[in-house]
Amino acid sequence: MISILDVLYPPRCPICDGVRLSDEPVCCPGCLSKISFISEPYCLCCGRPLSADEREFCYDCQKRTRSYAGGVSIAVYEGLWRESIVRFKYHSREEYASWYAEQLILRFSDRLRNLHADTVLAVPMHERKVRKRGYNQAESLAKELAVRMGVPFCKGVLQRTRYTAPQKELSDVARLQNLTMAFAVDEEKLTAYKKDHAFERVILVDDIYTTGSTMEACARLLLKAGAKAVAPVTAAIAGGFVS
Numbered sequence: 001m002i003s004i005l006d007v008l009y010p011p012r013c014p015i016c017d018g019v020r021l022s023d024e025p026v027c028c029p030g031c032l033s034k035i036s037f038i039s040e041p042y043c044l045c046c047g048r049p050l051s052a053d054e055r056e057f058c059y060d061c062q063k064r065t066r067s068y069a070g071g072v073s074i075a076v077y078e079g080l081w082r083e084s085i086v087r088f089k090y091h092s093r094e095e096y097a098s099w100y101a102e103q104l105i106l107r108f109s110d111r112l113r114n115l116h117a118d119t120v121l122a123v124p125m126h127e128r129k130v131r132k133r134g135y136n137q138a139e140s141l142a143k144e145l146a147v148r149m150g151v152p153f154c155k156g157v158l159q160r161t162r163y164t165a166p167q168k169e170l171s172d173v174a175r176l177q178n179l180t181m182a183f184a185v186d187e188e189k190l191t192a193y194k195k196d197h198a199f200e201r202v203i204l205v206d207d208i209y210t211t212g213s214t215m216e217a218c219a220r221l222l223l224k225a226g227a228k229a230v231a232p233v234t235a236a237i238a239g240g241f242v243s
């Protein structure tokens with residue numbers, strides 16, 4: 001049955017953005033076959049697909065200190081998948097979050113289950129940006145994932161305290177330093193959260209994983225705040241950087 005909401009805000013295919021009738025699957029079957037979803041072997045740390053000469057960890061994760069492990073990502077940030085993520089992030093397609101979350105559960109159920117996560121968090125966005133965009137897409141995805149996993153979503157504990165300029169030109173070390181100062185843990189909120197919830201095995205959700213600097217900065221803070229393990233879960237992951 002088609003409701004008035006479907007007419008006003010019709011569900012759209014997250015790949016082609018075409019309007020779908022509500023009793024159909026959200027993604028067109030044809031579109032589904034156009035995406036190269038990540039499958040094994042992928043990096044045990046960040047979830048990036050491994051090339052033929054990589055074992056267990058991608059070059060990036062072998063080279064750098066990582067305070068997280070056990071990550072998964074749906075597909076590489078390229079082609080149609082990139083276009084989908086760009087709409088999700090910049091063009092009000094917050095609704096894609098539920099389908100992305102479904103794909104994560106569908107494709108990585110074992111890996112996600114084996115994390116034994118007790119808390120789902122999102123990489124925070126600066127308040128100013130959230131107001132401008134209307135939502136933090138990482139948080140939208142994190143909430144959808146948390147519901148499907150039956151794990152509590154923890155809001156507001158991890159905060160973005162500083163507005164950071166795009167960091168493409170910065171070196172790796174400078175980028176991490178810059179980011180470490182951009183995030184903070186709200187101790188008061190964390191203490192309140194810990195009264196009712198475990199906070200040991202954390203899933204940290206972001207939309208796109210690029211160099212891992214953001215994850216590293218956040219993971220360090222979460223470990224310092226008492227978490228025992230942090231796993232990055234993302235909708236898209238950039239191809240490897242060898243630098």
Ligand SMILES: [Zn+2]
Nearest residue numbers: 013016028031
């Ligand atoms: Zn489609």
Ligand SMILES: [Zn+2]
Nearest residue numbers: 043046058061
């Ligand atoms: Zn990796």
